[in-house]
Amino acid sequence: MADKLQATMVLDKNYQISEVDRRIYGSFIEHLGRAVYGGIYEPGHPEADEQGFRKDVIELVKELQVPIVRYPGGNMVSAYNWEDGVGPKEKRPKRLELAWRTIEPNEIGTNEFADWAKKVQADVMMAVNLGTRGIDAARNLVEYTNHPSGTYWSDLRREHGYEQPHSIKTWCLGNEMDGPWQVGQKTAAEYGKIAKETGKAMKLVDPSIELVACGSSNTDMPTFPEYEATTLDIAYDEVDYISLHQYYGNSSNDPANYLAKNMDMDHFIKTVTSTCDYIKAKHRSKKTINLSFDEWNVWYHSREQDEKLDPWTVAPPQLEDVYNFEDALLVGSMLITLLRHADRVKMACMAQLVNVIAPIMTENNGQSWKQTIYYPYLHASVYGRGISLQPILSSPKYDSKDFTDVPYIDSAAVYNEQEQMLTVFLVNKHLEEAIPLEVDVRSFEGYELQEHIVLEHHDLKAVNTKDTARVTPHNNGESSLEDGRLKIHLNKTSWNVIRLRKAK
Numbered sequence: 001m002a003d004k005l006q007a008t009m010v011l012d013k014n015y016q017i018s019e020v021d022r023r024i025y026g027s028f029i030e031h032l033g034r035a036v037y038g039g040i041y042e043p044g045h046p047e048a049d050e051q052g053f054r055k056d057v058i059e060l061v062k063e064l065q066v067p068i069v070r071y072p073g074g075n076m077v078s079a080y081n082w083e084d085g086v087g088p089k090e091k092r093p094k095r096l097e098l099a100w101r102t103i104e105p106n107e108i109g110t111n112e113f114a115d116w117a118k119k120v121q122a123d124v125m126m127a128v129n130l131g132t133r134g135i136d137a138a139r140n141l142v143e144y145t146n147h148p149s150g151t152y153w154s155d156l157r158r159e160h161g162y163e164q165p166h167s168i169k170t171w172c173l174g175n176e177m178d179g180p181w182q183v184g185q186k187t188a189a190e191y192g193k194i195a196k197e198t199g200k201a202m203k204l205v206d207p208s209i210e211l212v213a214c215g216s217s218n219t220d221m222p223t224f225p226e227y228e229a230t231t232l233d234i235a236y237d238e239v240d241y242i243s244l245h246q247y248y249g250n251s252s253n254d255p256a257n258y259l260a261k262n263m264d265m266d267h268f269i270k271t272v273t274s275t276c277d278y279i280k281a282k283h284r285s286k287k288t289i290n291l292s293f294d295e296w297n298v299w300y301h302s303r304e305q306d307e308k309l310d311p312w313t314v315a316p317p318q319l320e321d322v323y324n325f326e327d328a329l330l331v332g333s334m335l336i337t338l339l340r341h342a343d344r345v346k347m348a349c350m351a352q353l354v355n356v357i358a359p360i361m362t363e364n365n366g367q368s369w370k371q372t373i374y375y376p377y378l379h380a381s382v383y384g385r386g387i388s389l390q391p392i393l394s395s396p397k398y399d400s401k402d403f404t405d406v407p408y409i410d411s412a413a414v415y416n417e418q419e420q421m422l423t424v425f426l427v428n429k430h431l432e433e434a435i436p437l438e439v440d441v442r443s444f445e446g447y448e449l450q451e452h453i454v455l456e457h458h459d460l461k462a463v464n465t466k467d468t469a470r471v472t473p474h475n476n477g478e479s480s481l482e483d484g485r486l487k488i489h490l491n492k493t494s495w496n497v498i499r500l501r502k503a504k
């Protein structure tokens with residue numbers, strides 16, 4: 001008979017990884033598909049506000065407490081002229097959008113997006129075009145958005161109705177410049193040089209900004225991780241973060257292997273961290289480059305149907321993945337991975353936010369709803385603020401097609417000292433069995449169990465649609481706390497959030 005599955009863990013308030021940078025709960029809106037047009041913006045919709053932004057979507061984004069949103073791309077930014085999107089709307093040109101082969105009407109641009117970001121209480125992470133453009137367009141954009149007044153570009157912004165600068169702090173130097181799909185793809189040496197010079201000029205305009213350099217588009221790129229090393233070798237002094245992107249899928253329908261894929265994410269983060277530190281050592285630098293995981297998610301459901309879409313239309317339904325329950329589990333595990341690297345991952349963006357590979361879906365002229373992946377993102381963003389603790393976990397393991405020694409249980413814990421709360425995030429990846437977990441939380445003396453939230457479903461392929469929310473969390477998780485021992489029953493294939501609060 002097989003041994004009974006069980007797991008143990010120690011959580012101590014002194015085993016600290018790092019303060020969690022709230023920006024790891026960022027997201028992304030690209031001018032792509034129905035993210036902007038029909039997603040955040042739909043004038044004429046019954047929920048549209050005076051600027052045409054959908055209030056139902058604003059409310060859902062606010063519920064997620066998204067701290068920062070990357071904009072306007074993505075692949076789209078590599079052939080984008082930001083000047084097309086400012087000034088009187090009736091004068092803005094319609095353009096061929098080359099990355100996604102659509103028509104871009106430019107009804108939304110920098111100023112409107114900054115307005116929307118304010119409405120959802122998020123900061124903007126702005127990307128500049130280093131595909132077809134370069135230093136000049138980028139430094140002009142920083143002058144337009146961030147300089148108070150008295151110069152050509154800042155006064156133009158004021159003429160456009162924005163007296164106060166937007167003061168955008170975080171800037172991406174291009175997007176996925178290693179990718180052959182990118183307009184203006186560059187070798188690492190070419191990219192390093194343009195990133196360095198563009199970054200230098202942008203910081204001359206506004207020294208308070210922070211810059212993110214592109215790394216590899218994913219771990220399968222043949223130039224990974226040399227691309228990161230060469231780029232940083234050239235641009236080390238000018239940039240502050242290096243970007244990571246990664247999407248996973250389950251096209252071979254192998255759930256055990258699929259749910260293990262955050263191990264690849266973990267490896268990716270460790271490799272990029274080491275690469276940054278190697279270049280730091282090489283430069284005898286005191287500065288540390290941190291990581292911006294500014295595109296991450298599941299993306300595969302919509303790929304086939306996207307190939308059938310006609311080109312050159314406005315806001316076609318591109319990348320509209322309908323997420324199922326197992327996707328939510330992997331997203332939960334990816335969030336756990338980010339938390340466990342809170343010492344180096346300082347920003348991350350779930351890609352994307354509305355309609356396009358997104359937690360939030362909308363129907364044109366209709367309702368909005370929450371996909372399955374909305375929930376782990378919500379729980380991590382709302383409860384995962386504080387100090388990321390190092391769980392000492394002993395979990396049974398399994399092997400899958402691509403991975404060995406996959407712990408059935410993934411865990412991260414966040415201690416919010418101010419609110420005197422401890423939140424534990426756990427995924428049980430076992431496809432058949434519940435696993436009991438006993439956690440030693442004796443260092444949290446006087447704490448009591450507040451709630452145990454669970455996201456689970458008997459069907460891994462269950463989805464939420466506009467009419468039916470099949471996958472939603474409940475608060476009836478089985479756990480108990482006695483004498484510093486937290487006993488948790490982790491149902492098979494489940495996402496769990498356990499919250500302890502200091503008793504009054």
Ligand code: AHR
Pocket residue numbers: 030073074075076175176245295351352
């Ligand atoms: O998020 C969708 C696309 O994925 C982005 O435009 C690009 O950067 C990445 O390849």
